[in-house]
Amino acid sequence: MWREIREQPDVLRRLLLDGREAIDRVAAAIRDYAPRFAVLVARGTSDHAAAYGKYLLETRLGVPASLAAPSTTTLYHSRPRLDRVLYIAISQSGESPDVVLPTRQAAGSGALTVAITNQNQSPLSAVAAHTLQIMAGEEKAVAATKSYTASLLTLFLLIEAVAGRDAREANDLPQRCTQLLDRQEALEQIALRYRDAEQILITSRGYNEATAREAALKLVEGARIPAVGFSGADLLHGPIAMVERGFPVIAFIPPEAGGRAMGSVVESLLARAVDLLLLGPQHGPAGTTTVLLPDMRPEYLSPVLAIVPFQILALSLGRLRGYDPDRPAGLAKVTRTL
Amino acid sequence: MWREIREQPDVLRRLLLDGREAIDRVAAAIRDYAPRFAVLVARGTSDHAAAYGKYLLETRLGVPASLAAPSTTTLYHSRPRLDRVLYIAISQSGESPDVVLPTRQAAGSGALTVAITNQNQSPLSAVAAHTLQIMAGEEKAVAATKSYTASLLTLFLLIEAVAGRDAREANDLPQRCTQLLDRQEALEQIALRYRDAEQILITSRGYNEATAREAALKLVEGARIPAVGFSGADLLHGPIAMVERGFPVIAFIPPEAGGRAMGSVVESLLARAVDLLLLGPQHGPAGTTTVLLPDMRPEYLSPVLAIVPFQILALSLGRLRGYDPDRPAGLAKVTRTL
Numbered sequence: 001m002w003r004e005i006r007e008q009p010d011v012l013r014r015l016l017l018d019g020r021e022a023i024d025r026v027a028a029a030i031r032d033y034a035p036r037f038a039v040l041v042a043r044g045t046s047d048h049a050a051a052y053g054k055y056l057l058e059t060r061l062g063v064p065a066s067l068a069a070p071s072t073t074t075l076y077h078s079r080p081r082l083d084r085v086l087y088i089a090i091s092q093s094g095e096s097p098d099v100v101l102p103t104r105q106a107a108g109s110g111a112l113t114v115a116i117t118n119q120n121q122s123p124l125s126a127v128a129a130h131t132l133q134i135m136a137g138e139e140k141a142v143a144a145t146k147s148y149t150a151s152l153l154t155l156f157l158l159i160e161a162v163a164g165r166d167a168r169e170a171n172d173l174p175q176r177c178t179q180l181l182d183r184q185e186a187l188e189q190i191a192l193r194y195r196d197a198e199q200i201l202i203t204s205r206g207y208n209e210a211t212a213r214e215a216a217l218k219l220v221e222g223a224r225i226p227a228v229g230f231s232g233a234d235l236l237h238g239p240i241a242m243v244e245r246g247f248p249v250i251a252f253i254p255p256e257a258g259g260r261a262m263g264s265v266v267e268s269l270l271a272r273a274v275d276l277l278l279l280g281p282q283h284g285p286a287g288t289t290t291v292l293l294p295d296m297r298p299e300y301l302s303p304v305l306a307i308v309p310f311q312i313l314a315l316s317l318g319r320l321r322g323y324d325p326d327r328p329a330g331l332a333k334v335t336r337t338l
Numbered sequence: 339m340w341r342e343i344r345e346q347p348d349v350l351r352r353l354l355l356d357g358r359e360a361i362d363r364v365a366a367a368i369r370d371y372a373p374r375f376a377v378l379v380a381r382g383t384s385d386h387a388a389a390y391g392k393y394l395l396e397t398r399l400g401v402p403a404s405l406a407a408p409s410t411t412t413l414y415h416s417r418p419r420l421d422r423v424l425y426i427a428i429s430q431s432g433e434s435p436d437v438v439l440p441t442r443q444a445a446g447s448g449a450l451t452v453a454i455t456n457q458n459q460s461p462l463s464a465v466a467a468h469t470l471q472i473m474a475g476e477e478k479a480v481a482a483t484k485s486y487t488a489s490l491l492t493l494f495l496l497i498e499a500v501a502g503r504d505a506r507e508a509n510d511l512p513q514r515c516t517q518l519l520d521r522q523e524a525l526e527q528i529a530l531r532y533r534d535a536e537q538i539l540i541t542s543r544g545y546n547e548a549t550a551r552e553a554a555l556k557l558v559e560g561a562r563i564p565a566v567g568f569s570g571a572d573l574l575h576g577p578i579a580m581v582e583r584g585f586p587v588i589a590f591i592p593p594e595a596g597g598r599a600m601g602s603v604v605e606s607l608l609a610r611a612v613d614l615l616l617l618g619p620q621h622g623p624a625g626t627t628t629v630l631l632p633d634m635r636p637e638y639l640s641p642v643l644a645i646v647p648f649q650i651l652a653l654s655l656g657r658l659r660g661y662d663p664d665r666p667a668g669l670a671k672v673t674r675t676l
Binding site for chain 2: 036037039043044045047051054055058059062063064065066067069070071072075076078079080081082084085096098198199201205206209217220221224225226227228231233234236237238239240241242243244247257258261264268271272300328329330331335337338
């Protein structure tokens with residue numbers, strides 16, 4: 001897991017250099033198709049990438065997007081009309097039947113299907129009209145890291161290409177990712193706070209709701225801590241009642257609008273006297289601990305970087321707690337569900 | 339909260355008797371509009387109703403449906419084209435700005451907007467083209483109960499009416515809801531198991547993913563237990579690593595396809611030796627405790643009933659733990675977020 005976390009700058013660089021041609025070709029096909037709507041299908045970590053993709057499609061391309069509920073196909077055999085629908089399937093392995101089957105059916109129902117996967121030869125790429133390789137190299141750890149950031153960047157480059165923009169703001173991501181890896185020591189220190197934690201809540205907003213959910217999953221997989229991630233807005237609509245004095249909460253403060261919107265979330269958390277750790281570009285109010293992170297603007301690209309500190313934290317914490325983060329108990333690298 | 343839980347048979351009966359005319363009128367408008375796609379916007383409990391609505395729209399009407407991410411509008415000011423989009427906003431109070439603003443904008447972007455709310459005179463009904471009153475009567479408890487089941491039934495009746503079906507299978511819901519309320523004593527007994535629980539995981543599948551998520555929120559609000567709800571399929575793709583020997587897990591076993599699909603989820607949970615409680619129509623395998631519930635077929639209607647035992651459990655557990663379930667610490671009846 002640690003090796004794969006450290007590979008991320010190289011993976012991102014490879015995508016930026018060698019991935020553009022395929023991405024531009026698929027983007028041209030999408031422009032020709034002129035989708036009115038998008039559906040993203042995925043499970044687990046890839047579903048968090050899909051959540052980021054939904055935001056990008058709506059805000060950067062103006063195309064309303066839905067996260068598929070695979071059961072409507074696999075359990076209930078619904079067959080919605082999907083002409084003018086861009087159907088994006090995301091799966092590292094390209095193998096889970098509940099991603100493959102809905103994609104096959106979507107292709108037969110008029111959708112334009114695009115697979116985003118780490119495997120060119122997979123059941124998923126066999127059923128999708130187009131396949132984009134995330135070029136992450138073999139991923140061995142059960143807890144996905146480099147395949148996640150590679151999926152995010154692929155989605156970003158693809159959507160910008162469809163919109164006819166050059167995505168140049170992505171060019172320094174590899175270097176900025178390296179800067180984040182350099183925060184390893186600070187994050188290992190922080191991990192000590194959570195050695196005996198029985199649960200952790202993680203929150204952020206907007207584009208980085210995906211970060212909160214994926215960060216929680218990393219803590220679950222890497223350190224076997226029951227952790228959940230919520231958008232800060234959703235949190236205020238009920239779930240915040242689960243946290244009281246001393247409850248460990250980690251808030252990622254995004255740049256720009258999402259960061260400003262986190263203000264009231266942080267206030268509400270402090271009013272409950274939780275044990276609050278902020279990850280962000282500046283120190284928080286009294287009563288909080290902050291891990292200062294480099295500037296992650298623009299916000300719409302920040303999820304590619306924002307997950308990295310959480311990956312390091314999950315790994316450090318797993319080691320502290322005596323687990324082997326490469327082999328979370330009872331999980332396999334490829335999960336097959338229907 | 340208890341009074342409102344017990345009112346549910348009457349609320350459902352009122353909707354079935356007095357709500358149909360308005361529902362049929364709105365259904366006719368939707369048929370005329372011939373939507374290609376649907377978007378549902380909501381927060382908190384209403385967002386769980388929206389998750390059920392998404393399943394119904396896709397499986398019963400063949401219309402692909404998306405759960406809105408309000409931030410794409412409120413934080414990032416995206417303005418997707420929404421012609422031929424049915425836009426359903428669900429809010430008990432009709433007041434949260436992050437439901438009202440996206441609905442107003444959707445109305446201005448070509449969508450057909452329908453508000454499902456307990457308030458005829460609300461900011462939400464003022465911006466929506468059509469309003470359906472869920473007729474639940476004033477809801478005072480912060481933890482929503484009757485407004486949830488009334489929202490589910492309204493969605494079901496509406497979607498069946500659009501599809502040109504008479505929804506007669508809903509007619510005995512009030513009586514079946516009363517039967518469930520009669521399980522109060524058994525559920526109070528079960529609550530004793532969780533008096534000192536530090537966390538609970540709740541799972542189900544398909545239409546009843548909404549039940550799992552709403553049940554978790556009831557436990558959070560009513561009994562201040564950190565609880566999360568997952569679809570059984572999502573659970574197997576990672577989060578199951580958070581549970582180990584003795585971890586309290588409650589699985590709702592739906593009828594029909596969803597129930598069959600829960601088989602492998604229950605197996606995986608038993609392999610981890612969790613403390614597993616099943617709620618369902620028959621006894622589970624060795625090593626599980628079961629609360630037998632009346633038959634809830636058809637599956638697509640079961641969420642209207644399935645939440646009731648969890649509401650009772652949350653209330654009983656809140657009392658056992660010495661909380662006032664009517665006033666979850668730090669939550670207001672109406673939450674306003676942007």
